[in-house]
Amino acid sequence: MxxxxxxxxxxxxxxxxxxxxxxxxxxxxxxxxxxxxxxxxxxxxxxxxxxxxxxxxxxxxxxxxxxxxxxxxxxxxxxxxxxxxxxxxxxxxxxxxxxxxxxxxxxxxxxxxxxxxxxxxxxxxHPAAVLRLIDRYHRVAAPGSVTARSRIAGLTPRETDVLRELADGLSNAEMAGALGMRECTVKAHVGRILTALGVGDRVRAALLARDAGLIADGV
Known part of the structure; x- marks a missing residue:
C-alpha cells in the first residue's frame, strides 16, 4: 500500500x-x-x-x-x-x-x-518540458558555478560527454546515436554520473551542468 x-x-x-x-x-x-x-x-x-x-x-x-x-x-x-x-x-x-x-x-x-x-x-x-523550464528560468550564481565545476571535474571525459548531451535533453537512445555508443552503455554512464555528482535524477544533473557552464542556458 x-x-x-x-x-x-x-x-x-x-x-x-x-x-x-x-x-x-x-x-x-x-x-x-x-x-x-x-x-x-x-x-x-x-x-x-x-x-x-x-x-x-x-x-x-x-x-x-x-x-x-x-x-x-x-x-x-x-x-x-x-x-x-x-x-x-x-x-x-x-x-x-x-x-x-x-x-x-x-x-x-x-x-x-x-x-x-x-x-x-x-x-x-517530460524531458522536453523540463529542459524548457531550465532554459527559461535557470540563473547561474557564481558560488554555485564554482561548486558545480568542482563536482563535474571528477567525471571521466566520456562521462562529461554524456552529461553534456543529457543536459541538452537527449534521451538515452538519442545519446547513444550522437556519441556512437550502445544504449545500455549510455544507461550505465548515466547511473555513474548521478552517483558521482551526488544527485538523484537527471534534472538535478542537468542543473549542475548548466551551473558549471557545460552547456549554455537558452534564451
Missing part, C-alpha cells in the same frame, strides 16, 4: 484529489494539509510515501514545503500540482527536490500511475 498526502489550501480540491487516489486500491490517503507548514508537521509524525503538493498556498508555500519535506529523514517524494502551463514556480519546485509535476485536473488513472512511478524511485517528468 502506498501512503499518500494531499496538500492544498482549497478543501474541495483536496477532496477531489483524495477521491481520485481512492480509485486505486493500492493507494491510501493518510494525511491532508491546507498549507506547507502543516504538511511538514504531518510528515514528521508518520510515514508518507508520496505527497501531492499545491504550489501557491498562504504561509509556507509549496516550494518551501517541498524543500523541507525532501530534507526529512525518509521524507516523502513530491509531485507538484499546477493549474496552468508550467512556469517559474514549477522550475523552483523541481530545483527544491520535487520528483515531478502534473496538472490538478489529471484523470484518476494517470494520477495513480504518477504516484506509482514516483514511489518507485523514478521521476514523473
Amino acid at each position: 502506498i501512503r499518500t498526502m494531499v496538500v492544498d489550501d482549497d478543501a474541495p480540491v483536496r477532496l477531489a484529489l483524495a477521491d481520485r487516489l481512492a480509485q486505486d486500491p493500492s493507494l491510501t490517503v493518510v494525511a491532508e494539509a491546507a498549507d506547507g507548514l502543516r504538511a511538514v508537521e504531518l510528515a514528521r509524525g508518520r510515514r508518507i510515501d508520496v505527497a501531492l503538493m499545491d504550489l501557491r498556498m498562504p504561509g509556507l508555500d509549496g516550494i518551501a514545503a517541498t524543500r523541507r519535506l525532501r530534507e526529512l529523514p525518509d521524507g516523502p517524494r513530491v509531485i507538484v500540482l499546477t493549474t496552468a502551463d508550467p512556469d517559474e514556480s514549477v522550475y523552483r519546485a523541481l530545483a527544491a527536490g520535487a520528483d515531478g509535476f502534473l496538472p490538478k485536473d489529471t484523470p484518476a488513472a494517470e494520477l495513480a500511475r504518477a504516484v506509482h512511478v514516483v514511489c518507485g524511485g523514478q521521476e514523473m517528468l
Whole structure:
C-alpha cells in the first residue's frame, strides 16, 4: 500500500484529489494539509510515501514545503500540482527536490500511475518540458558555478560527454546515436554520473551542468 498526502489550501480540491487516489486500491490517503507548514508537521509524525503538493498556498508555500519535506529523514517524494502551463514556480519546485509535476485536473488513472512511478524511485517528468523550464528560468550564481565545476571535474571525459548531451535533453537512445555508443552503455554512464555528482535524477544533473557552464542556458 502506498501512503499518500494531499496538500492544498482549497478543501474541495483536496477532496477531489483524495477521491481520485481512492480509485486505486493500492493507494491510501493518510494525511491532508491546507498549507506547507502543516504538511511538514504531518510528515514528521508518520510515514508518507508520496505527497501531492499545491504550489501557491498562504504561509509556507509549496516550494518551501517541498524543500523541507525532501530534507526529512525518509521524507516523502513530491509531485507538484499546477493549474496552468508550467512556469517559474514549477522550475523552483523541481530545483527544491520535487520528483515531478502534473496538472490538478489529471484523470484518476494517470494520477495513480504518477504516484506509482514516483514511489518507485523514478521521476514523473517530460524531458522536453523540463529542459524548457531550465532554459527559461535557470540563473547561474557564481558560488554555485564554482561548486558545480568542482563536482563535474571528477567525471571521466566520456562521462562529461554524456552529461553534456543529457543536459541538452537527449534521451538515452538519442545519446547513444550522437556519441556512437550502445544504449545500455549510455544507461550505465548515466547511473555513474548521478552517483558521482551526488544527485538523484537527471534534472538535478542537468542543473549542475548548466551551473558549471557545460552547456549554455537558452534564451
